[in-house]
Amino acid sequence: PTRRSSDLAQTREQAEHAATLVGVSYQADQARLSFEKLLPEARRAPDVPGEPGTLTRGNADAALAGASVVVDQVYRTPRLNHAAMELHAATAEWHGDHLTLYDESQGISLTRRSLATVFGLKRENVRVVSPFVGGGFGSKLVWSHQILCAAAAKLCQRPVQLVLSREQVFATVGSRSLTEQRVALASRRDGTLTALVHTGTTATGVGKNGWIEQFTSPARRLYHADTYRLAQSVVELNTVASTYMRGPGEATGSFALECAMDELADAAGIDPIELRRRAEPAKDWSHGNAFSGRDLLEAFRIGAERFRWDERSAKPQSRRDGEWWVGQGVAAAYYPYVRLPGARATIQLTANGYATVSCAAHEMGMGTATVQAQAAAERLGLPAGHVTFTYGDSDLVAAAFAGGSTQTVSIIAAVEHTTNALVKKLLDLAGRDSPLAGAHPRDVEARDGGLYRKAGGAGESYVSLLRRAGRDTVEAEASGGAPMEMLKYSMNSYGAQFCEVRVSELTGEVRVSRWVGAFDTGRILNPKTATSQFRGGIIMGIGMALTEEAIFDERTGRIINPSLAEYHVPVHADVPPIDILWTGIPDPLAPAGARGIGEISVTGVAAAVANAVYNATGQRIRDLPITPDKILVTQAQEQ
Numbered sequence: 001p002t003r004r005s006s007d008l009a010q011t012r013e014q015a016e017h018a019a020t021l022v023g024v025s026y027q028a029d030q031a032r033l034s035f036e037k038l039l040p041e042a043r044r045a046p047d048v049p050g051e052p053g054t055l056t057r058g059n060a061d062a063a064l065a066g067a068s069v070v071v072d073q074v075y076r077t078p079r080l081n082h083a084a085m086e087l088h089a090a091t092a093e094w095h096g097d098h099l100t101l102y103d104e105s106q107g108i109s110l111t112r113r114s115l116a117t118v119f120g121l122k123r124e125n126v127r128v129v130s131p132f133v134g135g136g137f138g139s140k141l142v143w144s145h146q147i148l149c150a151a152a153a154k155l156c157q158r159p160v161q162l163v164l165s166r167e168q169v170f171a172t173v174g175s176r177s178l179t180e181q182r183v184a185l186a187s188r189r190d191g192t193l194t195a196l197v198h199t200g201t202t203a204t205g206v207g208k209n210g211w212i213e214q215f216t217s218p219a220r221r222l223y224h225a226d227t228y229r230l231a232q233s234v235v236e237l238n239t240v241a242s243t244y245m246r247g248p249g250e251a252t253g254s255f256a257l258e259c260a261m262d263e264l265a266d267a268a269g270i271d272p273i274e275l276r277r278r279a280e281p282a283k284d285w286s287h288g289n290a291f292s293g294r295d296l297l298e299a300f301r302i303g304a305e306r307f308r309w310d311e312r313s314a315k316p317q318s319r320r321d322g323e324w325w326v327g328q329g330v331a332a333a334y335y336p337y338v339r340l341p342g343a344r345a346t347i348q349l350t351a352n353g354y355a356t357v358s359c360a361a362h363e364m365g366m367g368t369a370t371v372q373a374q375a376a377a378e379r380l381g382l383p384a385g386h387v388t389f390t391y392g393d394s395d396l397v398a399a400a401f402a403g404g405s406t407q408t409v410s411i412i413a414a415v416e417h418t419t420n421a422l423v424k425k426l427l428d429l430a431g432r433d434s435p436l437a438g439a440h441p442r443d444v445e446a447r448d449g450g451l452y453r454k455a456g457g458a459g460e461s462y463v464s465l466l467r468r469a470g471r472d473t474v475e476a477e478a479s480g481g482a483p484m485e486m487l488k489y490s491m492n493s494y495g496a497q498f499c500e501v502r503v504s505e506l507t508g509e510v511r512v513s514r515w516v517g518a519f520d521t522g523r524i525l526n527p528k529t530a531t532s533q534f535r536g537g538i539i540m541g542i543g544m545a546l547t548e549e550a551i552f553d554e555r556t557g558r559i560i561n562p563s564l565a566e567y568h569v570p571v572h573a574d575v576p577p578i579d580i581l582w583t584g585i586p587d588p589l590a591p592a593g594a595r596g597i598g599e600i601s602v603t604g605v606a607a608a609v610a611n612a613v614y615n616a617t618g619q620r621i622r623d624l625p626i627t628p629d630k631i632l633v634t635q636a637q638e639q
């Protein structure tokens with residue numbers, strides 16, 4: 001039936017008022033709302049992404065029982081919200097059975113597929129347009145609002161825009177789940193690890209609905225121990241969905257593991273960096289594969305030098321500045337390398353020597369368009385200003401989604417293959433009168449705006465090649481292929497987080513006063529955008545360490561603090577100068593030598609803060625966030 005357009009509100013105020021007039025009656029049922037009460041019924045998580053949820057080597061419990069140095073503690077992380085500045089919003093428009101959705105998305109191809117399924121449309125009848133995303137961090141995928149928006153637009157037959165309020169973002173978009181983790185480490189007197197146990201529980205939706213934080217992920221790759229036991233359990237709750245949030249699993253897991261490593265260093269009387277040096281593995285114990293490139297210790301070395309780690313006193317409460325205790329802490333950062341299959345790219349080269357590279361990629365402020373244009377220009381031998389990168393439209397060939405730190409390398413692999421296809425086409429076009437006549441792709445290199453023989457250097461510019469062939473444009477399209485390198489090697493990124501805090505003895509307030517992040521993420525493609533990306537993750541980690549917690553009312557399952565006034569993300573005054581360094585050592589197996597950098601910088605941050613708080617005050621806070629009340633309570637208990 002045709003509805004009049006007046007059936008929908010014309011303003012936000014009308015919509016909010018109308019919503020108050022809707023009465024809902026429902027039959028109340030028992031809801032699962034309390035993580036703590038349901039902990040005894042936790043079930044084993046069958047797997048964590050791509051790996052078994054339970055993994056053992058040797059008898060870790062026996063090793064723990066017989067060890068000379070043991071640390072065995074429980075760590076807790078709360079529910080967190082992505083708190084992207086830009087609220088979730090969508091605009092939907094129908095033309096017959098064609099739907100166009102203007103979205104802010106980090107997975108436009110996924111959104112297109114979901115909308116096609118929901119509305120029973122052919123995939124090509126759905127177009128998702130998303131040129132810019134004002135912050136995503138894992139939250140800007142498909143939720144109920146895009147579907148409601150498209151349904152409303154269909155019903156009233158005109159374009160509809162839907163913007164969630166901040167409170168609605170907290171209530172309807174999934175976020176990071178809470179965890180309770182046990183880490184038990186045992187070592188010999190020299191600090192070499194004899195046991196590494198990492199177990200615990202997280203929450204997800206009822207009926208396996210949602211993400212399960214794989215917090216044991218860092219323990220699978222970071223350290224050598226003689227024995228291991230990793231196991232994850234999960235509790236199902238009827239609260240807001242658990243979903244990916246920057247460094248999902250690694251952010252929470254690294255808090256527990258990296259605090260425990262610091263506690264072990266303290267117990268064994270060994271410098272925490274030296275402890276990690278002694279735990280450096282020769283290969284990935286969980287798979288038995290060799291590492292493709294691993295320079296964690298080099299990251300610690302350059303970070304320690306910049307931070308002046310050697311000036312630190314290992315003894316807590318040894319530096320004081322008025323009411324402030326000053327302390328320093330360190331932690332490792334870790335995030336796996338993933339490259340997704342299925343990413344494609346097209347390149348159009350025009351007769352004036354300009355190129356357009358296109359795919360359905362995403363720009364969330366991390367510099368996707370800049371980095372891809374630069375990388376393609378380098379590959380094509382063109383000045384960066386001659387290459388345009390177009391993206392953000394599902395009508396373009398599919399790219400990787402912007403998640404799991406996969407997008408950049410996945411697209412670069414596709415652009416590499418597409419460049420090869422383009423070179424082949426160009427050589428096919430080169431006539432007998434061309435200096436490139438008869439040349440094979442492997443004989444030529446792209447440089448100086450054209451193709452030139454590696455031997456002898458004869459060749460010609462793209463402009464001349466296309467003119468000679470009488471073409472306005474030449475186009476190529478290819479896929480990045482399958483990430484075969486991931487099957488044979490353990491490919492991961494690493495880092496070292498150095499933090500200095502000041503803790504007020506009077507108020508328990510923690511201020512982060514200095515930060516050095518040193519990363520080993522392969523080749524850095526653009527120093528400026530990479531620095532910004534790393535800094536952003538560290539700032540997010542400082543929020544996780546000190547202020548962020550989405551508090552749930554266990555009677556209703558609702559969030560009590562769904563606003564940025566009460567859910568505290570770091571503001572400028574909370575953020576110290578952050579120095580960013582990298583090893584820059586290219587990964588021999590990754591496209592362009594680069595591994596992803598989007599998520600690693602949030603990992604290890606909360607642990608570095610907690611370890612610095614211990615160094616400042618002698619207080620171990622194992623329950624995030626480290627708010628003043630916890631410091632004051634611990635202080636009182638110790639006195």
Ligand code: MOS
Nearest residue numbers: 138245246403404
């Ligand atoms: Mo990331 S949490 O995969 O956007």
